[in-house]
Amino acid sequence: MSASAEGPLPSLAPEPTSPAGLGAEMARRVNRGTLILVLSTVCFFALNFVGRLATARALSLTQWGLFNLGVSFTALLSTLILLGLNNAVARSLAHEKDPAEQRAIVRWSLWVSAAISAVASVLTFLFASPIAGLFHDPALVGVLELLAISVGMGAITPVFAAVFQGFHDVLPNALFNQVVNPAVFVVFVLGLLYLGWGLNAALVAYVIADVAGLIGCIWYFAGRIHRHLPPDILPVGRPKAGLWSLSIALWGLSSLAFVTAYADTLILGAYWSAADVGYYSTAMSLARTLLLGGITLTFVFLPVAARLSKEGAYTALRTAYTIAARWILVLSIPLFLLFLLLPSQSVVALFTYRYAAAAVPLQFLALTAFASSIIGPSNACLAGIGRNRAQLASATLSAATNLALSFALIPTYGVLGAAVAWGIARALYPASNLLILYRDYGVHPFRPILLRPLVVTLAIAVPIFLAVPYFTAANWVVFPLFFVGTGIFIAVLIATRSLVPDDLIFVSALEKVSRRRLPGLRAFVARRYSEV
Helix, strand or coil: CCCHHHHHCCCCCCCCCCHHHHHHHHHHHHHHHHHHHHHHHHHHHHHHHHHHHHHHCCCCCHHHHHHHHHHHHHHHHHHHHHHHHHHHHHHHHHHCCCCCHHHHHHHHHHHHHHHHHHHHHHHHHHHHHHHHHHHCCCCCCHHHHHHHHHHHHHHHHHHHHHHHCCCCCCCCHHHHHHHHHHHHHHHHHHHHCCCCCCCHHHHHHHHHHHHHHHHHHHHHHHHHHHHHCCCCCCCCCCCCHHHHHHHHHHHHHHHHHHHHHHHHHHHHHHHHHHHHHHHHHHHHHHHHHHHHHHHHHHHHHHHHHHHHHCCHHHHHHHHHHHHHHHHHHHHHHHEEEEHHHHHHHHHHHHHCHHHHHHHHHHHHHHHHHHHHHHHHCCHHHHHHHHHHHHHHHHHHHHHHHHHHHHHHHHHHHHHHHHHHHHHHHHHHHHHHHHHHHHHHCCCCCCHHHHHHHHHHHHHHHHHHHHHCCCCCCCCCHHHHHHHHHHHHHHHHHHHCCCCCCHHHHHHHHHHHHHHCCCHHHHHHHCCCCCCC
């Protein structure tokens, strides 16, 4: 277990001051946070799929589409009412070293998010009918009424996680958002589906899971916040005005990012039937798993980028960025190979033949999602540096592209048009951010320790995946192939000497789990170091 999992060090502990020491500490934090979040992301991937698959298999295609429409719309509302506060809190706490100011940021952000969450949930319930009218489907009214509570949960829970994110503690996000939430959803959706609740089973389970995640974050906050922020007998004042201006700026970014992520689904629901939304949601459920590695590193990397940029340690920032981008590939490469080369087998194995029509849009979604992932956490890096206007320009371009392509293509081409709109817009956002990072700071991921294992892995794995259908028609083969793809990439990392000294954090974690020293493994890893 890593140091973060045991309990983070107090924020008042001495920070490294030299550029070399600071860079090494930030690289360790990237790897340490990545270790925790990769494990939790695997759990999230598995649990989320069990819950979604159980739901998709038990419900009709139309009900599956209604569920995804409701979840997409309530997630939009959560993003809008959150006002970018979670990202502002994480960045402000990472920058701020005055404990009094940190206490003010924490106190006021939690009170504000609690108030707007309560109001938003009540308004969503009251106006469910007019909202459903936008999609010309009366059945959506009951869906939105049941999901109204989740609107508030989706606004306040990220703020609790952001508080600890600002102190470089990823455990609450990993544990409660990526493990507890999907685990509770699985338990309740399976139980309620067994009782014959149908669509209501998925909706109620979704709400209960959100509530459980919030309760877990509150419990963690009550027991652990003093490790980062000792109590003070003096009254807590208001935070600096910069928190709110930063929040509004990041709110615009969050809202535009949501347009890029979900506008196509909502527009598809306005023009086509819930059944078509069901097909598209099936393909998107798979394609979004390609982004999980990037989401994981985004959470870790934002405060790291904030700390390094504040100290002017841009050489260390470039190194940390490359390391972060490399670990995104661990999760994304095997999924990319499956969804691009074996789309039909992937869809049928997971969702049954009823959803086979999702295979073609899945291929395009997988290609563009992988292009987005390989770029690295450019969004988090720009946010940490404080380039809000540059981010806003990139987000505006991406959102406008999605809206324009959605309205141009979806009325005629339906699901495939939505896939094209989302795919192009999703890849455009991190790509434009990366261009800014490279132009102004020399930051990019395409260094030997990333390119070598990527090229060699694709050269080995693509022929293997393409040959599989000639040997077996069984769809279940996609499950072992996922681990084959992961194993090939990790083996190639070692064989091509694409490791760096800070990768020893993973050996240290293995030593703690096994409770024994592994000098041979340490020496083996050390012999395969490479320059970043």
